[in-house]
Amino acid sequence: MSAEVIYGKQLAETIRQEMKEEVAQLSEQGIHPKLVVIIVGEDPASQSYVKGKQRASEKIGMNSDLLELSADTSEEKLLEIIKELNEDKSVHGILVQLPLPEQIDDQKVIEAIDPSKDVDGFHPSNVGRLMTGQETFYPCTPYGILVMLQRADISLEGKHVVIVGRSNLVGKPVGQLLLNENATVTHCHSRTKNLREHTKQADILIVAAGKAGLITGEDISDGTVVIDVGVNRVDGKLTGDVDFESASEKASHITPVPKGVGPMTITMLLHNTIKAAKWIHQK
């Protein structure tokens, strides 16, 4: 068996085209969605993602500002900037690129962002809304995964989704989002015993552990849908958590890295920013 490759990149382009039209329509109504991305420090990987976000917003005609702060920026200063952006009516979405330097408490920063501008969906109030099934900003990577599955016509109802990784950014929220879609969800993590016994039970396997090559063909059963969320640099090259070659011999569908989940993450960020702009103007 040879897996069908799901290219998030292609799908992302289709959706961005749709959003471009929506941004143009909103513009006629005087609504100009605007995203502000804040990056602290000069980590090259972070800078490269942030540039990707900038390029993507420009391409769909969306306003986007980048605030580049030095690595020694104090927590107080960052909180002050966020407060100003919260109050700025022209700003609809605020994203603070994670991880932050060690003098800054990530959680404090996330909680400082106005939940109605929290386009990452990381604020505890939005996390709570996701958990209770209320309308909210879905975190971009989990949401991108959901949309990829939907557009590939892979149903979730009653399916066994096994997730490897339990981060607040991906593992935990993707489980919640797919549970809301009536999947049966198993969460595995670094302390899970006999990981392979779990991964082999999956109809849909989502790997977000941050460990290159963690999952190989031996860890999956025939016909599994494999979603690789890994973002690892190995010898300067971007690779996922799944050994693509051996896994694609067993999987029914598989996402590559790059060109898989990553471009969908950015797409859903743009989607959330448009949603934020529409919400504010409805009030």
Ligand SMILES: Nc1nc(=O)c2c([nH]1)NC[C@@H]1CN(c3ccc(C(=O)N[C@@H](CCC(=O)O)C(=O)O)cc3)C=[N+]21
């Ligand atoms: N507050 C916050 N929100 C985030 O959403 C967030 C974050 N912090 N910190 C870092 C992670 C990582 N992340 C990626 C987004 C897109 C690609 C992406 O588009 N990758 C391309 C290739 C990019 C390349 O080659 O460098 C691809 O997979 O094809 C990757 C990684 C968002 N994150």
